[in-house]
């Protein structure tokens with residue numbers, strides 16, 4: 001695992017504008033809906049470039065901007081916009097950049113609601129395909145003349161498979177398509193997609209960036225040209241904004257992002273390695289065991305495993321036997337969580353996604369790997 005010392009500095013430093021004299025250690029929460037100007041001319045000048053000035057909090061706000069600057073710096077991108085959720089950032093990319101007749105190619109297992117969004121956009125003439133074969137040749141074959149956006153997730157949802165991000169970004173660029181990656185799993189500390197040639201990096205900041213299960217938020221980082229299109233068409237007009245207080249919660253969370261990620265990396269690996277040796281387990285899907293991406297400098301704490309010969313009943317029994325893991329859908333907080341795509345009646349869906357029927361996803365929190373292993377072992381024993 002490696003975290004850039006410069007990234008640690010960015011995460012810890014929490015003051016946007018240095019002023020002479022004593023200063024607050026934390027960024028102030030500027031809880032206002034608008035900004036008033038001394039003269040009409042100054043107001044008009046600011047209003048004509050609303051993305052760069054404080055005019056109205058639906059456009060820009062100093063607390064939110066402090067967060068955006070930090071995320072842009074960590075991701076090595078030119079600009080960042082924060083959103084009220086990760087799915088708002090995903091929607092802004094798709095609706096800000098595509099039009100009727102365009103096609104999206106999703107590469108790798110993709111966050112479910114992003115696929116659902118693509119499905120609803122069929123009504124507006126936007127097509128999509130999900131590609132689960134991850135060799136560069138597979139991507140070349142799957143590109144269509146109208147593919148305008150290649151959507152990546154590395155590692156992918158639920159199965160945590162990885163692929164060569166730089167090679168696939170290169171193929172997409174030569175095709176004339178924009179690439180966007182969901183970087184929530186790795187956090188900005190363990191993967192720098194823009195350095196690999198990806199155009200847009202998005203986050204569900206609800207997960208590791210916030211880190212405390214107390215805020216829903218999202219962000220996207222990209223260059224000035226794409227940001228302008230997204231800002232004008234989708235950010236200002238769809239209204240999925242992040243509020244100043246939530247931005248402040250994220251700034252606060254980020255001060256511990258480096259230590260949290262180191263702990264998730266270490267404890268996630270320990271639990272995954274322990275699971276690999278158990279007879280109850282058919283396979284463990286952790287990127288460390290098969291990392292083909294060459295871009296991850298560390299691993300977060302979310303991975304999955306398959307219960308041997310398991311289906312819905314075994315999955316349910318295992319989950320209900322856990323005491324320390326909480327049952328819930330999110331991840332990336334300090335508490336460990338368990339989830340599964342398996343339901344009593346969804347075998348067709350699981351097969352269409354190539355998800356094994358006994359699949360269980362764990363998000364390793366900060367209770368300590370020994371406690372968590374003990375919990376899993378006792379649940380196996382009671383099955």
Ligand SMILES: *Cc1c(COP(=O)(O)O)cnc(C)c1O
Pocket residue numbers: 085086087088111157182184185203204205206207216217218
């Ligand atoms: C949770 C999640 C999202 C969506 O983020 P929200 O903040 O819940 O809107 C997107 N991508 C991944 C990988 C996620 O886990």
